[in-house]
Amino acid sequence: MSEALWWQTGVIYQIYPRSFADASGDGVGDLAGIEARLDYVVQLGVDAIWLSPIFPSPMADFGYDIADYVGIDPVFGTLDDLDRLVAAAHSRGLKLLLDLVPNHTSDEHPWFVESRRGRDSPRRDWYLWRDARSDGGPPNNWPSFFGGPAWEQDAATGQYYLHLFHRKQPDLNWRNPEVRAAIYDVMRFWLDRGVDGFRLDAYWVLFKDPDYPDEAPPRPLGEGELPVGRYDHPAYEDRAEMQEVVREMRAVTDAFADRVLVGELYLPLARLMTYYGEQLEGLHLPFNFSLVTMRRWDAASVRAVVEAYEAALPPGAWPNWVLGNHDMPRVATRAAVAGAGPAGGRLAHMLLLTLRGTPTCFYADELGLPNGDIPPDRVVDPQAATGRTRDVSRTPMPWDDGPNAGFCPAGVEPWLPIAVPPEGSVARQVGEARSSLALTRALLALRRNSVALRLGTIELLDPAEPDVVAYVRRAGAETTLIALNFGGRDLRLDASSAGDRGTVRCTTALDRDGPVDVAALTLRPYEGVVVTLD
Ligand code: GLC
Secondary structure (H helix, E strand, O other): OOOOOHHHHOOEEEEOHHHOOOOOOOOOOOHHHHHHOHHHHHHHOOOEEEEOOOOOOOOOOOOOOOOOOOOOOOOOOOHHHHHHHHHHHHHOOOEEEEEEOOOEOOOOOHHHHHHOOOOOOOOHHHEOEEOOOOOOOOOOOOEOOOOOEOEEEOOOOOOEEEOOOOOOOOEEOOOOHHHHHHHHHHHHHHHHOOOOEEEEOOHHHOOOOOOOOOOOOOOOOOOOOOOOOOOOOOOOOOOOOHHHHHHHHHHHHHOOOOOEEEEOOOOOHHHHHHHHOOOOOOOOEEOOOHHHHOOOOOHHHHHHHHHHHHHHOOOOOOOEEEOOOOOOOOHHHHOOOOOOOHHHHHHHHHHHHHOOOEEEEEOOHHHOOOOOOOOHHHOOOHHHHHOOOHHHHOOOOOOOOOHHHHOOOOOOOOOOOOOOOOOOOHHHHHOOOOOHHHHHHHHHHHHHOOHHHHHOEEEEOOOOOOOEEEEEEEEOOEEEEEEEEOOOOOEEEOOOOOOOEEEEEEEOOOOOOEEEEHHHEEEOOOOEEEEEEO
């Protein structure tokens, strides 16, 4: 176990660069802003940061529409700024991951500009062009994730190009070996510069059925169900050809020491697991979104999700957990259900940081930031066309109680309205011994000092109380019990199957510690406890 790698013992912190810290004073976050706040990240106690895209982009999808894979958008800074940020992160012991978007480019990328010139353009086949149907309509009925058809007709030739996302995000043709080689070169470019790996965007839809069949109408969404991870689009989700690309990308990455590949894969568990590779020669961390796509936020669902995920993991594969990201509603909002209020988010964090595997934290979740209130005239997300805007989870980091919460200078309009969590800004929470921020720091410190939490096994207990999730983490002589009350009642829990006596190391309210009788563990409403057994 001493052989564990940094991405196994570490914790990843996702920064959405537009929203973290604005050093240039234009209302949009930037690289210099992140660099200036690195000490906050270090003090939080995470080990790596993942930056959402920072490359030149027309920003139709806020950077996920890339016009140049090997540059930096001026809104974020320069290549020098990035080099400085990497060096500053490394000097503090932090790793840095970039977001790689292999499925599509911007329509303003020179590759696409050339491709669209005509049918015999040398780069025509780099994208997915199809003739119109006989009635002039799009080649098939595939919908874009951002609403409307996934096809756009181009005036130059009358052909349609495929865009599973925005019409300004044409899909690349992954069957073309030149496309693959070009993206692998992009990976080498950044790995050479010292970047520690990539989060691979939209990784579950790279290949399309070459027959482009019409798809069946989608199943209606169930209550609380999100339109991802359902495997509704077999013609372009998780196609068999992906496995070869996974191996190729891993080989590119393995030519550099100690790098990591994380994949965005909204897939059912059995399919997700194949991305580890049969001999674990695939992705290091295929993102596990089970806690994000879970339809109900309650104890029974959490138990079911943990059990199913642990059971599905192939031997030797390293688990990982995620609570939120820039595409999903904030966890503080999702977990506040049924009376839990802000305590729900605290409980969620205790869960995330004590489960087995690498956690990824989304910026500002450590503060208990809920979904922002975005007035209709401030909505900017292209996905809002589907009726669901992701702007709510992308609001600026609330640093202090000054103008614009310290995110950008006074008198400048931030790109999205500022939202402040119930417990206040970073500055306020730093000074509060029992704040959500203090809890995240305490849990991360505990994790750092506990081999059981970092690397130990996990065993779910079967508590008599339906509102409780309880599990035991073990490594060597250390045994740690975690008990989480997802209900609104005071409970007394018998966890004596794990041991007799223990010491409370942390509670979600941060208001008690010391020895406890594990056979009669009390839990207040929505309270979680971490107990080391004697
Ligand atoms: C991923 C990103 C999302 C983006 C989409 C298209 O799902 O997380 O923000 O809109 O890919 O790149």
